[in-house]
Amino acid sequence: MAARDPVCGMLVDPATTAYSVEARGETYHFSSELCRDTFIRGEKIAYFSMEIGIESEIPTYSGGLGVLAGDVIRSSADLLIPMVAVTLINRKGYVRQRLTPEGDQIDSADEWDPKEHMRELSRRVTVRIGDANVAIRAWLYDYWSPVGGLVPVFFLDTDLPENAPEDRGITDHLYGGDQEYRLKQAIVLGIGGARMLAALDIRVGKYHINESHSSLLTLELLRHPGMDEEKVQMQCIFTTHTPVAVAFETFPRDTAIRLLSAEIPPTLLDEYIGEDGLALATLAFRLSKYVNGVTTAHMNFSQQLFPGFHIRAVTNGVHPHTWTSGSFRDLYDRYIAGWAQEPELLVRVDAIPHEEIRHAHRQAKQALVDYVREKNGVDLDPEALTIGFARRAAAYKRATLLFSDLDKLREAGRRGAIQLVFAGKAHPADAVGKQEIREVHDALRDLDGEVTGVYLENYTMDIAGLMTAGVDIWLNTPLPPFEASGTSGMKAALNGVINFSVLDGWWIEGWIEGTTGWAIGPGPGAPVSEEERRRQELQDLYSKLEYLIIPTYYLRKDAWVTIMRSSIAKIAYYFNTHRMMRRYATEAYL
Incomplete structure (x- = not known):
């Protein structure tokens, strides 16, 4: 059975190689004396x-x-x-998180x-x-x-x-x-x-x-x-x-x-x-x-x-291969050879037909739908516009910003069905973060029957992978300038999921309005009061959702996939840890 040289990455046969070493309770095999010596003394x-x-x-x-x-x-x-x-x-x-039906974190x-x-x-x-x-x-x-x-x-x-x-x-x-x-x-x-x-x-x-x-x-x-x-x-x-x-x-x-x-x-x-x-x-x-x-x-x-x-x-x-769903990995493998090792090649995503991108996303979305049904007993509609929000539950992340005006959210939902998938843990000592989780649960109960929503328990890397690939819109609403970077939206972009985010952290660099996604509110350096910032954020949040995002998703399907493809070509190709x-x-x- 072949082994891999830990220094140069070449495959070697442990039975025939002349270069091996015992180190830290393991035997490592090498393709050359130089690789072995580099491993030991480099x-x-x-x-x-x-x-x-x-x-x-x-x-x-x-x-x-x-x-x-x-x-x-x-x-x-x-x-x-x-x-x-x-x-x-x-x-x-x-912390291992258990949530009561009321949204209390145990x-x-x-x-x-x-x-x-x-x-x-x-x-x-x-x-x-x-x-x-x-x-x-x-x-x-x-x-x-x-x-x-x-x-x-x-x-x-x-x-x-x-x-x-x-x-x-x-x-x-x-x-x-x-x-x-x-x-x-x-x-x-x-x-x-x-x-x-x-x-x-x-x-x-x-x-x-x-x-x-x-x-x-x-x-x-x-x-x-x-x-x-x-x-x-x-x-x-x-x-x-x-x-x-x-x-x-x-x-x-x-x-x-x-x-x-x-x-x-x-x-x-x-x-x-x-x-x-x-x-x-x-x-x-x-x-x-x-x-x-x-x-x-x-x-x-x-x-x-x-x-x-x-x-x-x-x-x-973000690491390209880890955060790309299986369906999109297969798609990229067919059309963009070498993308995982050279993610800048994703700029060539325009070669992939719209229907194949739709199909890959439907597969990723179905995996999320199946998980939600299994864990929460909620039947999401795989055809409905699904918005995801998942990160540590902390005050500055503002998980509840979307629920500032439930009537406007309901009004947007009447233009086309909206589904919400939330997740995130609060630090055990963070009472404000725990209150945010309760308030999200309260809002989802108030919206029941008009806007379907779930809060997934005990957020992990595996759940993050399902969500960043399976939703249609990735929502991010931090209070500027508290988001130094953020990376979840980069994971979403690898899977053609479109960002809808406050202009803070990495999104300032990745945002092209209407091309890679949409911005919420002014930039962090804008000379506006906090009251005016919040007014503009809520204006963008509800108006863009109602008049841009929902109509594009339901009525302009080719335009939607064009934005998905642009998100991959203009975000995923650059915002990855290989480049970093x-x-x-x-x-x-x-």
Whole structure:
């Protein structure tokens, strides 16, 4: 049985190849001595992220940040970028959501067994947190690209018998606990993660800090002999995903000093922890040479927040093959050979006949209809205009904006049937987010009999795949400028689903009115009051739905498919992680 060379991606015969190596509890096979030696001694990009969404069954993600990290890993493997990834095991996940008929979210731990998905490594490292030595082990998940190479993902775990009970739980909950708990997680991820890579003899050329949770790795690097601030900066890349100052967490100085003083020399603590406390984002900005936001608009906002730093823009993307439904994969395979590895080829989608695009979408829509019937007992009409909205339930996402005027929504529905499919979890401590979910349920009950709607429980990557392929319109209504990027609409575009979105994040770059979709309200920099912004948003939301979207869907079917095709050709070809990782490789990694 053939194996794949993890360095060059070539198929090799394990029985005949002269080049193999035992490493981390696995045997790897190579096509040449050079590939084997590169695997053993070659420098790697170390990608650190608090959350990584690699499978629905591994609930170590909460939303876009983690799913993006998973797509980074997938594209890096496809493109043979020499990367390893580091995250926390999050044994109890983010939250398992159960919804009552009234829309109340019932929280429980989303527990899972690492042994069913990855293998435990024998190596241990220790970090001193306060007055306790905390042992850390790693679980290894090898992500193999079907067409390229390998990216190992190391999941750090403190649930070891030698640790105190409170320290065994440090890696249990994603974004759980109080500030002290979250700082302990940052120590394990940043300092412990850097030590684990060193203990595993992995040579790191660059450290990519995906959001600031892991930025303490910079202080760990500064402790190494011969290192100084400039040398650390040259090794570190920082991608910020946060668009507003209040979202950057600062840990109290006394807490930071107490937890870090046993590991970090006093001179470094005094230099990098201010009187107002430890800001992990500021630490990452100061000790990274390459810093980027995740869209052009986000770069501009970040530059205003941190005017002393040079900030670039690398717009996010999604992994093409993962987020393209089976029916559209088959369609692209027939007409656009090589699209998955070179998604820019999707610009040629005009070669695909309208009827074949319709057929592929009908198949994806039927899969969603079947899922809704099975899980919610609701019969959606596969011929009716279906609008999808799914993301973390947070106030700024404004899941309820569509329901601001139910009479206008009913009026639009009389021009043509509308169906609504919602999904999303609220953080267990987010009372406002939970209230948003209740209000969506209230609105759907009020609309019953006039507008069909469902709220899908326990949103996962698998449900995201069904929704972004199976609806007709992807709705996004964040409050600008809080959406640094967003990626769900990019997934939708891969499947010909049309975006209807507030002009924030990536949509500012992808939007061509009436060609790739429709905008809601003014741009984030428009000189209007918040009251006027909301008035314009509601005007666009209801008038475009009633007078543009519904008539086009029901009466101008060829025009509708033309927009679907334009969405693929002008969005999916560009807003993907293959393009994104090539940018990082040429600008930041080399």
